[in-house]
Amino acid sequence: MRSFKRSGVLGSMLLAAILLVTACGGKGGNAGSAIPSAESSAEASSSTPAATTPAAKKNIKFYGKIVEYTSGEKMVSELQEQLKDKYNIEGIQVDWANLEKIIKTGIASNTPADIYQFWPQNMKTFADANQALDLTPYLEADNGAWKQTFNPTLLELGKFDGKYIAVPLGSNFSVIYVNNAIFEKAGIPVPTKWTWEEFIAASKTIKEKTDAYPFAIGKEKDIQPWLARNGILSLGKSEGKLEDLAAGKVPGTDPIFSKVLSNIKALYDNQYWYPGKGALTVSRDEAKSAFYQGKVAMLAEVSANAGGIIADAKDFEVSVASWPSMGAENAVLGGADGLFIPANVTDKDAAVEVLKTYLNESIQKIHADEGYAAANVNVKVSDPVIQRIMELSADVQAKEFYNFGPKIAAFFEQEFIPNHVLVGQSEASVLDKLEKVRLDTLNK
C-alpha cells in the first residue's frame, strides 16, 4: 500500500543519504595529506602504533598551523617536506576561539592530535590534570642538546612542578605603542623605558596640552588584567618577592596589591583612560580604532602585533615603548606561542621527533625572516623594530601570581579592577577577597 511505500522510500533515502555523505568524505580545504576515510584515520590515531608494513608512514596530526603569521603556511610545508619519508603530517589551522575546547575534548575522548599549539605560560590546567607529556627527558638528552636551542626565559614559561611540558615557538609580551605626533604636540620625548610615575606625568601633560586621551587598553580578559599583572610583577621584582608571589605565598593584604589597585583607580578617575567613563568595557577593537584615529596617545597591545599596528597607523608614526614599571625595577608578563604533546598520544617518540623538526633552525629561520621573534636562539632577526622588541623581552618574567591558579586568574580578570573602580567596594574588601581566593587555591 502507498503508505508503506512511502515509509520505505523515506527509509532508503535516509540510508542513501548517509552512504552518500560517507563517500563524499574527500572534499576539504586544508593543505596536507588527504585522509581517505573515517575508518583508517580513526584507526591510525587511536590504535597501537605497530605499522602493518615496515615502510608505512605514520600519520601525524599537527594542530599548530597559524595562518595569520605570514610564515605559518611556509613553516608547515617545510615541515612536511623535511619529514616526508617518515610521516604524513597533516597541518591543521588553529581555531583560536575554540582552542581550549578542542584540546580538551580531544584529550578526553582519547583521540587527541599529536601536537597542539598552546601557550606555555597557560599550561597550568593541563599540568594539574597530567594531560601533557613530560618533555624534560627529551630536552635534557645528549647533554641538553635540544634544550639549548631555546631562549631560556621563554623555555622557563613551560616549566611546571620541575617538568617541562611545553616548548616555545616565539615570544609575545605586553608593550605600549606610542603616537609620536601627539607626544610631540604635548612636548614630551618619546620614552623607551619608564616608570609609572613618569607615565602618569606624561598622561597629565597630554591631557592638558592636547585633546587626546593618554591611554587605551581593551577590556578582554587576556589584556585588561595587564595593568594589575605588570604592576604586581614590577613591584614584586623590586622587593625581591617574585618567587613567593608565583608560589602564592604573598597574602592579598600585602601593600603591593594595594598600591597596584590605587594606581589603577587613579588612572581611571583622572580620565587618562579612554574614553573616561566606559574605559573598563571598551573592546580591543574600539581601543585600536581610537588609536588609529589619533584620539589616543598610547595603546597597550601585544608585541606580536607590532608589524600590523605600525603599518596600519597611516596618519602618524608609531614607536614601541616598554611597559611603565610601578616598582623600581621593570618586569613584564610575557608569554610565547608554544606547542605541547598530549600525554595520551599514540606514539610519543614520533610526536617528539616531529616537534623537534618543526622547531629546528631551518624552519624557525623562516619564521624570523618574516619578522617574528622566534624562540630559537640560533636564529637571527634583521628587522630593527623586531630587534628592539626582542631587547624589551629581557624583562619578561615567567612566573606570576596570576597563574598560580585558575581562580586567581579569574579574580584578576573579573573582579579586581571593576569591584573597586566601578562598583565602589573599598580597597580593603577587594584585597580581602583576593586573600580568600588565594587561600582557597593554596588549600586545594
Place this chain on the structure above:
Amino acid sequence: MTALSSQRKKMIGTGILFMLPALAFIAFAIFIPTIWNVVLSFQEWDGFLHREWVGFHNYKEALLEENVRKSLFNSIYLAVAMTFAALVIGTGLAGFIYRLGRREGAIYRLILFMPVMLPVAIIGLLFTFMYNPEMGLINQLLRTIGLGSWAQAWLENPDTVLLSIIIVGIWRLTGLTMMLVFAAMQNIPVSLFESSKLEGASYARQFFSIVLPLIKPIVQLSAIFTLVLAFKSYDLVFVMTEGGPGILSRTIPLQMIDTAFTYSEFGYSAAMGFLLTIAVMLIILITSRILRGTSYEY
C-alpha cells in the same frame, strides 16, 4: 464497537511509529548527553583521569557561590525580558505585515528576519562600537539632538549594561516570533475577516477579538521557543561584554564554559547547567499556564 477500538488502536500504532525516528535521534543527540551530564553533576571530573563521586556537593557549592547566583539571576532576567518584548513586538509586526501585499510583505519579512541570519561575531562588533561612549552612534545621536546628558557608557554602567544586552537580544529574536505568528495567521479563514468587516469591525478590533484568540496556542509556542533560545544565549553575551564589567552581566552558560574548560571542573559545570534547566522548566510551566488558551476549532 470493535471497529472503533481497532481503528483507534491503529491510530495509536501509527502514532507511535511516527514518533520513533524523531525519538531515536533525540535520544542519541540530546537525551544521552543529558543523562551523562546528570551523572557527571554528582561527580568531580577534571576532563581526563580523575573522577570521583561527591553527591550533592556541586549543587550546594553552586547555590552558595555568589557568582553562580548572580549568573542565574542574570540568565533569568535577560531571557524573560527579551522574550516578553520580542513576543509583543513580533506579534504586532506580524499583524501589520499581514495586511500588506505578497511581494511587499515578503521583502519586509526578509528584512525583519535578517538579524536572525547574521552571525553573532559581527553583531558583537557592530553593537560594541554602537554603544561606545565616545564614538558610538547612539551617544553621537543623542548629542546631536541635544540630549547629550543622556549619553553614557552603556556597557559599563551597572544600571544600563543588562538593558543594553536585552535590546540586542530583542532585535535578534523579534524576527522569529514574527514569523511564527505570521504563519499561524495564515490558518485563519479569510471568511472570518470578511464577515466581521461586514459587521463594521476595524482591523484592530478584528486583530484583538478574532486573530489573537485563534492563534493563542502559537503565541504560547512562540513564547516558549523564544525563552529557550534566550536562555541559551552564550554567544551573544560573550561577544558583547564577556560577562563584564566584572561579573555584572555573567550568565550561566558563560559560567559553565569557564568552569568546565578553564578550571577543568566538569562536574561542577554540569550541576550549574541543571540548576539553570530547572529554572527554565519552572518558567516555562508558568508561561504556559499564563498563556493557556483553549484551541478553538473552526
Place this chain on the structure above:
Amino acid sequence: MNIRPGLTANLAAHPISRTVVVLFIVLTIYPVLFVLNTSFKSTAEFFVNVWGLPKNVHAINYPKAWLDAHIGEYFLNSSIVVGISVLFIVIFGAMAGYALARLHVPFASGIMFLILSTTMLPSESAIMPLYIMMSRLHMIGELHSLIIPYIGWGLPMTVFIFRSFFRTLPEELLEAARVDGCNETKTFYRITVPLMLPAIATCAIFNFVSFWGELLWGSIALSTSPLKTIPMGVIAFKSQFATDWGPLSAAICLVLIPLVAMFLFVQKYFVQGLTGGAVKG
C-alpha cells in the same frame, strides 16, 4: 479540499500599518547595511572610519573572502550537511508532531514536555559526551558527525512547533477522511500536510538558518578533519589577537546570499491554508 495557494489575506493596507512596519524596517536593516558597508573597506580603513561610507572602495575583500575562507570549497559541505539535516528534521518532526497532536498517543503532553525539557540544557554541556560517544563510534571527522546531532537538536523544537500547529487542525476534517476510508498515514500525507505549508516553511527556515551558521559543534567535531563547513572558514580572519573585519564582512555577505535565497523561495508557501467552506460551522 479547498486550498487556493497564492492567496494571502489582502486586506487593504492601512497607512498606519505601513508606517509602523517601515519604521521597524529602518531600525532592523541598519546592521545589515553596516556589514555591507564594512565589507567594502579595508580593515585599516574600518578602524579609522567606522560609520561612514568607504573612502576607498576595497572591493578586493570579496575575492579574498572567497579564497581565504574557502567559501567555494566548503559550500558543498555546508549544503550537504544542512540540506540533509533540515530535510529529515522537517519530515520526522512533522510526523512526531502529528502523532502527539492528533493520533491519541498515550501521555502525549508528558512526552512533549520531556522532549522540550531536554532542550533546556545549554548546548555546551552536550559537547563533551557527544564527542566521546561519536569518537568511540568512529564518526568524528566526517560530515555525518554533524548531521546526526543536528537532526537531534533541531527536532525537539520542530516537533513542538508542528504539534502546536496540528492542534489547530479541526478534528472533523480528519474524521471525515477516516470515514471515507483513509488510513492514518494517508490522512497525514494527503490532508494534513498540505494544510500545514506555512508551518513546514517556518520550520524549514528556522532550522536552515540555525544550522547554516552553526559553529561550536562543527569546529570541535571537524577540528582535526580536512572537511569543514562554511562557518569554520570564517576563522581564517580571526587571528590570535585581532580580527580582519573587512574581508570577514565580505565573507558574511557572501554566505548570507544562500540564506536570503532560501528564505525568499520559501515565502510562496506562506499561503492561506484553510478557507471557510471546508468545514461547516
